Each structure stands twice: as C-alpha cells, then as structure tokens.
Amino acid sequence: xxxxxxxxxxxKKVRIMPPMLRGFLWAGIGFVLLNSITAAIRPDVGHxxxxxxxxxxGWIGGVIxxxxxxxxxxxxxxxxxxxxxxxxxxxxxxKYFAFxxxxxxxxxxxxxxxxxAFILAGGIAMAMRIELASxxxxxxxxxxxxxxxxGIHGTxxxxxxxxxxxxxxxxxxxxxxxxxxxxxxxxxxxxxxxxLIPAGVLTVxxxxxxxxxxxxxxxxxxxxxxxxxxxxxxYLGVAxxxxxxxxxxxxxxxxxxxxxxxxxxxxxxxxxxxxxxxVSILNLIWLPEIQMAFILRLLDRLVPLNLYxxxxxxxSDLELFWLFGHPEVYIVVVPAFALWNEIIPxxxxxxLFARSWAVIGLIFVMMLSGLVWAxxxxxxxxxxxxxxxxxxxxxxxxxxxxxxMAAIGTLxxxxxxxxxPGLLILMSMFNFLHGGISGVYLADPPVNLQVHDTMxxxxxxxxxxxxxxxxxxxxxxxxxxPKITGRMYNEFWGKxxxxxxxxxxxxxFSTMFLVxxxxxxxxxxxxxxxxxxxxxxxxxxxxxxxxxxxxxAVHIVWAWKKGPKAPDNPWGGRTLEWQTSSPPPDHNFDTxxxxxxxxxxxxEHAEPVLAQPxxxxxx
Amino acid sequence: MDLAIFGIxxxxxxxLAEWGLHRIGRxxxxxxxxxxxxxxxxxxxxxxxxxxPVFLFVIWYLVWTAIRYHAxxxxxxxxxxxxxxxxxxxxxxxxxxxxxxxxxxLHPTAADLEQMFAAQLPSVNKNDLIVDVTARQxxxxxxxxxxxxxxxxxxxxxxxxxxxxxxKVEFRLRSYDPFHTYDVEAGVIxxxxxxxxxxxxxxxxxxxxxxxxxxxxxxxxQTNPEVRVQCAEVCGPGxxxxxxxxxxxxxxxxxxxxxxxxxxxxxxxS
Numbered sequence: 001x002x003x004x005x006x007x008x009x010x011x012k013k014v015r016i017m018p019p020m021l022r023g024f025l026w027a028g029i030g031f032v033l034l035n036s037i038t039a040a041i042r043p044d045v046g047h048x049x050x051x052x053x054x055x056x057x058g059w060i061g062g063v064i065x066x067x068x069x070x071x072x073x074x075x076x077x078x079x080x081x082x083x084x085x086x087x088x089x090x091x092x093x094x095k096y097f098a099f100x101x102x103x104x105x106x107x108x109x110x111x112x113x114x115x116x117a118f119i120l121a122g123g124i125a126m127a128m129r130i131e132l133a134s135x136x137x138x139x140x141x142x143x144x145x146x147x148x149x150x151g152i153h154g155t156x157x158x159x160x161x162x163x164x165x166x167x168x169x170x171x172x173x174x175x176x177x178x179x180x181x182x183x184x185x186x187x188x189x190x191x192x193x194x195x196l197i198p199a200g201v202l203t204v205x206x207x208x209x210x211x212x213x214x215x216x217x218x219x220x221x222x223x224x225x226x227x228x229x230x231x232x233x234x235y236l237g238v239a240x241x242x243x244x245x246x247x248x249x250x251x252x253x254x255x256x257x258x259x260x261x262x263x264x265x266x267x268x269x270x271x272x273x274x275x276x277x278x279v280s281i282l283n284l285i286w287l288p289e290i291q292m293a294f295i296l297r298l299l300d301r302l303v304p305l306n307l308y309x310x311x312x313x314x315x316s317d318l319e320l321f322w323l324f325g326h327p328e329v330y331i332v333v334v335p336a337f338a339l340w341n342e343i344i345p346x347x348x349x350x351x352l353f354a355r356s357w358a359v360i361g362l363i364f365v366m367m368l369s370g371l372v373w374a375x376x377x378x379x380x381x382x383x384x385x386x387x388x389x390x391x392x393x394x395x396x397x398x399x400x401x402x403x404x405m406a407a408i409g410t411l412x413x414x415x416x417x418x419x420x421p422g423l424l425i426l427m428s429m430f431n432f433l434h435g436g437i438s439g440v441y442l443a444d445p446p447v448n449l450q451v452h453d454t455m456x457x458x459x460x461x462x463x464x465x466x467x468x469x470x471x472x473x474x475x476x477x478x479x480x481x482p483k484i485t486g487r488m489y490n491e492f493w494g495k496x497x498x499x500x501x502x503x504x505x506x507x508x509f510s511t512m513f514l515v516x517x518x519x520x521x522x523x524x525x526x527x528x529x530x531x532x533x534x535x536x537x538x539x540x541x542x543x544x545x546x547x548x549x550x551x552x553a554v555h556i557v558w559a560w561k562k563g564p565k566a567p568d569n570p571w572g573g574r575t576l577e578w579q580t581s582s583p584p585p586d587h588n589f590d591t592x593x594x595x596x597x598x599x600x601x602x603x604e605h606a607e608p609v610l611a612q613p614x615x616x617x618x619x
Numbered sequence: 620m621d622l623a624i625f626g627i628x629x630x631x632x633x634x635l636a637e638w639g640l641h642r643i644g645r646x647x648x649x650x651x652x653x654x655x656x657x658x659x660x661x662x663x664x665x666x667x668x669x670x671x672p673v674f675l676f677v678i679w680y681l682v683w684t685a686i687r688y689h690a691x692x693x694x695x696x697x698x699x700x701x702x703x704x705x706x707x708x709x710x711x712x713x714x715x716x717x718x719x720x721x722x723x724x725l726h727p728t729a730a731d732l733e734q735m736f737a738a739q740l741p742s743v744n745k746n747d748l749i750v751d752v753t754a755r756q757x758x759x760x761x762x763x764x765x766x767x768x769x770x771x772x773x774x775x776x777x778x779x780x781x782x783x784x785x786x787k788v789e790f791r792l793r794s795y796d797p798f799h800t801y802d803v804e805a806g807v808i809x810x811x812x813x814x815x816x817x818x819x820x821x822x823x824x825x826x827x828x829x830x831x832x833x834x835x836x837x838x839x840x841q842t843n844p845e846v847r848v849q850c851a852e853v854c855g856p857g858x859x860x861x862x863x864x865x866x867x868x869x870x871x872x873x874x875x876x877x878x879x880x881x882x883x884x885x886x887x888x889s
Contacts, residue, residue, distance in 0.1 A: 137859075144856035214855050222824060223807040223855060310795065310804040310824035318808075348688075350698035354709055379810060379821040379852075383736040390728050394720045398713075404677060405712045411684045413621060413700040418689040426681050433677050440723065441666055446659040446731045449818045450648065453810055453851035491693075518649050519814030519845040523853035526860070530844045572695030603701030 016087050019098035023069030023195070030065025031058040052229055053302055055210070059236050063199050070195050071099025076188055099195060101187035104584065106194050107173025108484070110248075111477075113197040114165040115553060118470075120205065121156035124149050126546050131525045133539035135532045139525075146525035147214035148207070148230065154217025155204045155234060158328065159241035160197050162465050165473050166335035167283070168193060168248045171276040174480065175252055177577035177584060178270045180261025180593040185254040186247075193244040193251075200240030207233035216523055218325070219294075221308030221317040225301045235298045239291060246287040249280035256280075261576070263595030263611075270575045270599055271352070274359050275338020278366040282331050285370070290324035293317070315380060322373040330369040332465055333432070334362055336472035337403035340425050343479050344410050345600050346573045347422035352600035353409025354402075361402025368396045378448045386445045393443035400436060404429065419571075420494030424475035427502045431467025435460055438513065456516025459509045466505060474498075477556055482566035486582045489559035497555060501548035508541035568615075574606075575599045580615050589614040621687070629679050633672040640667055648817070650845045652867070654833045656817025658735060662727035669719065739831050747789040747831070748782065754809035754822045755796040757857030759848050766877050768884060773864065780848055780865045783873040784837050792820055792828040810852035813865060814845035821852055839866040 016022060035058030039049050068077065074085035076099075090098060100106055128149055131139040140146040172190050176183060184190055207213065211228025224231050256269075256277045269277075297317065300307045308317040337358075345352040352358070371392040378386055407429060416422060438460040441447045451457065482488050515534045520527055527535065569578040576599075580589050593614045597607035640647075647667065648660050690696075737743070751762040761771050761780045773779045782788050794806040804824065811830065812819035815838065820830045838846045850861035868876065 142856060143859050147853065147856065147858070212856075214853060214858070216853055220808055220853070223853065226805070226807065227855070310806060312825075314808055314823050314825070348698050349695060351701050351703045353702070354704055357709060357713075377821075379819055380823065383732050386732055387729070390732075391724050394724050394728070398716045398720055401712065401716045405709065408677070408680055409705060409708060411680070411688060414684075414688050414698040415690045415696065416684055416688045416698075417693055418685060419693065423685075426685060430678065430681050433674065437670055437674050440670060441663065444662050444666060444723065444728050444731070446655070446662045446727065446735060446817075447666070449820075450651075450656070450659045450814075452819060453812070517647075519849070521812065521849055521851045524859035528844050528847070601703070602697045605701065606697070 014086050014088070018094070019070045023066045026065035026069030027062040027199075028065070030061035030063075034058045034061030052232055055229075056232060056236065056298065056302065059203070059233075063196070063240060066199050067099075067192060067195055072192055072195070075099045075101065075191065099191050101191045102586065103172050103176050103184045103187060103190065104484075106187070106190045107169055107171070109194045110164060110172055110190075110197065111169035113194065113201070114161050114169050117156050117160040117197070117201045118165075119550065119553065120201070121153045121161065122546055122549060124153040124156075126543060128153065128525075129539040129542040132527075132535050135527050135529045135535070137526050143525050144212035144214055144228075145208075147216065147523060148212040150523060151213060151216045151219075151234060152204055152207065155238060155241075156201055157465075158217055158332075159238055159245070160201050162332040162469055163241075163245050163283075163328070164197065166339070166469065166476070167252065167276060167279055167331075168197070168245065170272075170473075170476055170480070171252050171280075171335070172248065173484065174577060175255060175273055175276055176259065177483075177580070177588055178273050178575050179256060179259060179264050180576045180589065180595065181255060181259035182588050183259075184251050185258055186251040189247040189251040193246075193248040196240045196244035200237045200244065202237075203233050203240060204237035207231070207237065209233075214523075218321055219297065220314075220321070221297060221300065222310075222314055224297055225304065225308065232298065232301070235294050238294055242287045242291050242294075245283050246291075249283035249287070252276055253280045253284065261593045261595060263593075264576075268595060268598055270342065271338045271355075271358065272335070272342040274362055275335040275342075278362045279331050279334045282327050282334070282366055282369065286324045286327040286331070290321070290328075293320035293324065296320070315377075318377055318380070319374070322376040323370075324373075325376060326373040327369040329461065329464060330365055333468045334365060336428060336432070336469045337362060337365075337400075339472045339476050340403060340407050340429060341410070342575075343421055343425050343475060344407050344416075345602065346479075346571045346575075347419060347425070348410060348414035348416045349572060349602050350410055350414040351602050351605070352406065353412070354406050355600060357402045358406035361399040361406075364399035364402075365396060368392060368399065372396055375443060375448070378445045379452055381445075390443055390445055394440065397436060397440060397443075404433075417571075418495075419478075420489065420491060420498055421475040421479035423495055424471050424478065424498050427498065428468055428471035428475060430502075431463055431471055431505065434510070435463030435465075435467055438463065451516055453522050454516035455512050455520045455522060458522060459512035459516060462509050462512070467509070471501075471505075474501075474552055479571070480577075481556065481559060481563075482570045483577055483582050483584070485560045485563070486566055487559055487563035488566040488570065489555060489563055493555050497548060497552050501545055501552065504541050504545035504548055508538050508545055511538045511541065574602075574609050576609070579610060579613070625680070625683055628683075629672075629676055632679060633675050636671045636675060637668065640664075640671060650815050650843050651817040652834055652836050652838055652846075653816045653818075654738065654835070655735065655831075656815070658727075658731050659817040662731055665727050666723065669723070673719070739829065744787065744789060744831060747787045749789050749791065750780070750782070751791045752780075752793070752811055752822070753797060754792070754794045754806070754811065754850065754854075754861075755798065756807065756855050757850070757861040759811075759850075759861065759863045760797070761863075763877070763880075766881065768877070768880050771880050772883070778863045780863055781873060781876050782832075782834060782865075782867055783870050784834050784867050786833065786870070788832050788834075790820075790830040790832065792822045792830060793826075794822040794824045807854045808852050809850045809854050809861070812849050812851040813847065814849065815843060819851050834867045837867050837869060840864045 035054045038054035038057045078085050207230040211230040213227040213231035215224050306312050308314050341358050374389040375393045520531050568582045594611040596611050597609045753760040762769050792811050806824035809822040810819050840847050846865050848863040
C-alpha cells in the first residue's frame, strides 16, 4: 500500500465546492463539450445542434463529468498518476455526499439512492393508479404520457431498486462485516457504481424531455426504434444502472472469494452472503448480455441497422431482452430468499434447518434461471419450443421451494420472536408464495396464452418483487437498523406499519389478479367500463400502500436520528456483524476474527463462534 | 401433538377450499367460449385443485407460526426444541415437489399442447372460414378472402369481426400498414387477443401467424364485454384504443351479414 503512505511534509489542503454540485457542473461541461464536438464534425450541413447522435455522445461526456466531479477525479484519476490529491477529504456527514471507498459509507449511499429511487418510481405508480381509478383518460393528457410513466416506473424500480438495494446497498454494507473483512477487494468499483445510480435514475426520469416513449420497461423493438427520442435516454439510463450493478457484483464476488476471515469456510458462509454471491454471479453473467442488447437497440436506432423491423427479425430483440430478463427476476428475489433464512434462525434462536439444501436451492435457482427466458414469449412459439421452456420453468419451482423448506423446518416448534423484522419475513413468505403459485399457472402454456400481457401478469410479478423483495428489504432494514445506527426503532409503529402495508399490498394486488382474469390488458390508461369497480378498489389500496411505504421510511429515519439506544447485539445474532460494536467502527473489527463455530447452531450444541472476542470488553 | 393439530386443520381447510373451488367450477377464468378456452380452463382448474393444498399448507403454517410459536417476551432465549435436519420431512418435500412438477409438465402441459397443436395441423383444417387479420397502428382490419370482402365495417364505419358459431375459423395474422403513404412494411408487434377465446397470439412484422378457433356459442360485446378484439402488446400511444367489436352469430345470420357487407363494398366501389 505504498501509494497510500501520507508524506509528513505539510501539503497545503484546498477546499472545493460540494462534490455533488461540482458533479452537476462537470456533467454539464462534459455534455456540452462532447455534444459540440459531435455537432461540429458531423458532415451534413444544416443539421440541428442537438441530434440523437450528439446527445448520446454528449451524455457519455456528462456521466464521465459527473463521476469525476463527485470525487472520482481525486479518488481514482489522480492516484493513477501518482498525484496526492490536495483536497480535504470530508470526515463528517459530508463524506456521504461524495465519492467514497469505505464499504459502509458506500452501502449507505447505495441504500439512500435506492430508497429515493423507490419513492420517485413509487410516486409515478401513484400517478398511474390515479389515472386507472377511472375508465377514461382524465389525469394524463394523452396515453403517451401514461406509457412513459409506466416505462419510467418499471425501469427505475427494476434497475435501481430491485437489483440494487439488497446487493449494492445491504451487500456492500453487510458482506465484509459478515465474513469478517475490514474492507472490500475493489472498493473503488463500489464507490464508482454508487454514483452511476443517480446518473441513471435522472437520465431515465428526465427522458420525457426528449419526447414521450411508449414501450414500457422492456423496450420491445421495433416500437422502440420508431418512438420519440426519449427512448434514447431509456437505453442510456439502463446502461448506467446496469454498469453500476455489474462493477459492484465484481467487487462483491471478489470480496467473498478472497477476503473471508480465517474459519469462514464455504460450509460456514452466512446465508445472506450466499445470496449476495449467487446474485452477483448472476449479475456478472447476464448484465453484460443485456448491455449488448441495449447497445444493439441504440445502434439500430441511430445508424439505423434495420435489425428488428419487418426486414430484420423482431423476435431476436425479444429473445435478447428476456435472456437477461428472466435471470433478472431471480437477481431480485434470491437475496430475499437468503434473508428469510438469515433472519428466521436469529428471531427463533433456533438452529437453521437443512442449511445445505437452502444453499443448494440458491445455487440451482441461479443456474436454472438462465434456461427459462422464453416463457415470456409463449405467444410467439411452436410446440417444439414451448415444451422445453415449460419444463424448465416448472422445474425452477423446486429449488425455490427449498428456501421455504428450510424456513418452515426452522420455524417448527420454535420460540419465534414476532418483532417487526420477524413479522415482515413471514409476510414476505406469504406474499412470495402468491407470486410463486401464480407462476406455476404461467408455466403452463394454455393458461399462459390467456393471461399473458394482462393484469394477471402485473399482479404476479409485483407479488414476487414487492411482496418478496421489498418486504424482505424492509425487514432487513429493521433487523440491521440497530447494527447500522446503534439505535432501535419503535416496536409498535414498526408492527403497525408492517400490517398496514401487508393489508394494503394484498388488497391491491390480489384484486389485480381478478381484473387480469376478467380481460384487462396491460399498458392501458383506459379500459372498458365493466372493469371500473375493481380498478377503483385497486387504486385506493395502492394509494394506501404507497402512504404505508412512506411512513415506514419516515419511521426508519426517525429511529436513525432519535430512536432509543440499542445494545450491540439486540437479537442475539451469531453472525460476525453482531460480534463487533454497533454501529461498527471504521475498521469493523479490533482484531481479525477467527471463526471456530457455526453461525446457525443454537441451543445446547451451540459452540462459541469466535476463538476470542473481537471487540474490547466495555466496562 | 403439534403435528396432529396442524395436520387436521390443514386437511379441513384444504377440503373446504376444494369444495368451494368445485362450486365455482366453470367460472374460474370468467368467460371462455372456444375449444381453446376449454383447454385453458381445464388446465387452470386442474392446477388449482392440485395447488390448493400446497398453497394452504404454507399459508396455514405461517399463521400457525404466528399464533402458536410466537414468543411471549422479546428477550433472547434459545428455542426449547433444536434440530437441524429431518430426513423424512426433507425427503417428502423434495420428492413431492419433483413429482408435482413432473406431473404438471405431463398434465396439463404436455397433454394440452398435443391437443392444441393437433388442432392446428393442415390436414384437419381444410374447410375453415379464413379471416385475414391485419394489425396496423392502430386498427384491426378484417378481410374475408373467400367472400371477397377486403375490409368489413359496422354501420358507423368501424372495423368489425363477425364469425359463425360452431365453425372452425382460421385467423391469418399479419402486422403491416396497408394505408401507409410510403412504407407499408412499417409495423410493430401487436397481439391478437379476444379475452373470451382464451388465447392470444403475437402479430410480428414480417411474419404470418395462424390461429384456429371454434366458438361454441353465440355472443357479442353486448352480451359479454370479454367478447372483443383487443391488442394485448403495447404498440404505441394508440394501443389502449386498438380494439374492435366482435359478434359470434348463427350460420344464417353470418350469411346475411356477408351479403350486406358485399353490397356495402360494391356501393363503395372498391
């Protein structure tokens, strides 16, 4: 670490403007610079200053300017040339608003980015539900606005919340702590990845500036290539967001493989770390694929290449999208499965049941998820193709079931503490079960051909994503809140709000199954009047759910600031993050932990986890 | 003791649910009136019958946990009973889930697919009524080549699909724009869906797709709003309004409708 040795000679430190402000400024400069160069060298005379090509290249300049401006310039570029940055690195709250490499800071930044994106895209969903409260177009001026809202909601939720919160967020924060490491292996990758999230989210959210696009989050061709120019910001925003998850996954996989403390063997690796590992491998395999698919779409539009219109092959775009698209849903939900079996043994103080099967389940879901993509396209298939994809789709429910099996075995005859996280985990299992069972119907082509592209599908995947992943995310936030902040939430309000969102969520989305079966198709701001009563009910429940999520956020922020002090290990957890003080010190552990026992064995067979304590005894 | 109570309640609620399901019977997918719709409905009901006990097992288990196993006090104390494996439970779970999924793959999936695709063989579709369906942004255009009808419309000039009951209809699905000023091949993906048919088929630019339907009763949008042609794949801002009325009529009504359309077309001079 020679380059990090600080020279004792007094280097004159300078102050700069707030990094995020500088990021915006440099982003503007980068955009204008590259846009101007592109406009200047474009051969045809009389073209406008802003064209789709110049905006695309200008956007790349903008993102690079943003990343450098928020601190990558001092954090990555200057050290590369052996220059010691002269700016004062913030040590107070300001460090959270600049490029950072400390894994806990990056984790919190990621969580904040995801939470903000969740509120933003959730707000857009609320606007959609206002529109759908009536069968006629009355809230949005025209359907292209509504369809842009659908696309922005889906894109932001998928690529900056569902894919990110449990990997870039809690993964960055918790994985090093749980494996007894002081840091991640490539901390700058995570640090950089975090700042791609706001860039991507803003790009997608501001896409209507270039024109309303109507494809939804999947961006099917050839519709995408004939849409308004806003679709370009969708392509580019996804590029930024997927790049963020890709480089974070690289860092986390490397960290889990190389940075485990002595004794944290593969057989002892915590469940949540297994979840992050499998999901990160999925990211490493499939994110480059979807990035290539989006680059092809972008080139198809800019050049144009005619890859996906009537003279090309529209279906190949769908195949490329879902080749990633189905692993994506497991990218979302695998960490949630892992969280169930991370939190349940602690809340029950009971030995984890069939741990190896639970891990095998995660790994087989990871492997099978690449073999099922075409079940999103049964409406485009012949028997010879339906048959194998239907097979793999039905089979993937077997390893998925292992997560349930382990949880059920652990809960049997336990003394389960129904704390807020404990309650939310049971709710998450309840919700995901609906998503999973409805998935068995969807795996059967004749049923699928009827309910495909209807609100039945929308209900199904919201049950898996909100019901499975978001509920588990909130559970994890409550579970690790005393770890991260050293403070405790209010048990009454935590449970009250959890029941609130549980009831509202199920009211909204179980009704959505029914409107789908009754013949309501997707991507419509208007619908035949006979569907109105149920849609009104869904809208009311959806708004209740939205308010519930916001109140959870308020409660968590309140607890963070004002909650009562929590002990270091309030739940009696055995994993390593609970063995150090709460909140953890900068270096995580005073001495390197040496693990000699299992994390998930309770009762009389429980041995000490550590050879010796890693934090000084407080007197 | 726990096992007995849990098991008995599970059996009772499963039986009650199956009884309720049996009562709903034909209406689980609301309204289907074709041969294909029957395949979907039977598959749906079979899956529901098999999955209801599985679904209720987990749901009841979660409720059971919250009622019976919740700790009275929040303090951290190990559960009294500790175990980390149970070969019988794991064995039943794993073989059960494999068996259930293999079953679903064979029935309904394999059995239904065979039935479905057998109905599409050219040899069994010699005397069908052919309807050319053209999807453009944003309109469904219906032509009946056997009757030389290029575009059938209602009295208001709106595109209209009319088919006879109990007659096999072959829909030929294409996506292009015959009215485009310079590029008739300009088109996007649509999806031809009549909710009451129980099937949808994507309509892809550059491809011709076939769908075979026998409607088994007369109906129209007025008798049930699921009897309508609806685009199910997002195809641009006009997508929400890309729908057409559909009438399923008797053979004689169909004959007189065709005659009316032919007269209309002759009068229009096309």
